[in-house]
Amino acid sequence: MAESGKIDPMHQFAIEPLFGTDHWSIGGFNIAFTNSAAWMLLSAVVLWIFVAGGLKRQLVPGRWQMAVEFFTGFIDKLMLENVGAAGKKYVPYVFSLFMFILLANLLGLLPLGIVGVHPFTFTSHFTVTGVLAIISFSIVLMVGFWKHGLHFFSLFVPHGTPLPMIPVIFPIELVSFLVRPFSLGLRLFVAMTAGHVLLKVLAGFVINSTNAGAGYGVLVGVPSFVLMVGISALEMLVAVIQAYVFALLTSLYINDAEHLH
Amino acid sequence: MDAEAAKLIGAGLAAIGAGMAALGVGNVFGSFLESALRNPSAADGQQGRLFIGFAAAELLGLLAFVVSMILIFVA
DSSP states (O other), rough: TOOOOOOOOTTTGGGOOEOOOOEEEEEEEOOOOEHHHHHHHHHHHHHHHHHHHHTTTSSSHHHHHHHHHHHHHHHHHHHHTTTTTGGGGGGGHHHHHHHHHHHHHHHHHHOGGGTOOOOOOOOSHHHHHHHHHHHHHHHHHHHHHHGGGGGGGGGOOOOOOOGGGGGHHHHHHHHHHTTTTHHHHHHHHHHHHHHHHHHHHHHHHHHHHHHHHHHHHHIIIIHHHHHHHHHHHOOOOOOOOOOOOHHHHHHHHHHHHHHHO | OOOOHHHHHHHHHHHHHHHHHHHHHHHHHHHHHHHHHHHHHGGGGHHHHHHHHHHHHHHHHHHHHHHHIIIIIOO
């Protein structure tokens, strides 16, 4: 980069087939094993190891078991607070969802670039977060229609709505309900993308200013680098908060399906 | 005006939305802290609502970001 080339912050989101690949296709779609799939597999494996290590069921738990019990207890409490006793049966789903997203976000932030492995945050793709959101939304729809039948539509007419207002309120509530999977998936995807783009742009400042000369390096590069350290800490916070928000909103939507209003 | 220039100006204008979301998120946490310090015992019970408000305010800023990204890279 002696030319101090153009900063390309979007390159980190490129999906590349790792092995295999041009020939594997089903119905015209390439199904090569990509870097995205590799990191999904990695975060699933890490999650499996993490939980398996905590399944000793000792009466006095060790550190590892305490860590796992902290997370299960956290989700258990979340579901109890937001859904009530009926939320118990969704704890495994919400726990898997939360931990999968959390690990995906955190593993994608690992500074493995210095050893030549480029971490890939697959939650920065709308296809991935969109599918996760659609799974949550389908559970809401299935539970809602299974439990309440067509009475589920009363979700769109809040209690005490005056009769003349119903034709106005109903479409508004319907649209706000239908937009939920989009907003759920979009929030996670954009929050992760924005953070990673910001980090890459700042990294570009450091490299380009240092290449331009020592004076520029001290004037621009050093403050940018300090800012990068701060933003990295913020990104870790965002990774946790976004996973929490995804689980929280899923629990709220499940509550709607279980209890209507 | 050149179409490329118009796109970049539009992306810059969309970034105003990100700043507005900063006001919104700050307001959510600010109001929460203000009332949490008045009644600390009730604060823990409202944590869920705090994050719902945060998520709603943040989403609008993120939408502004999406608009500017679409203008720069897609449109």
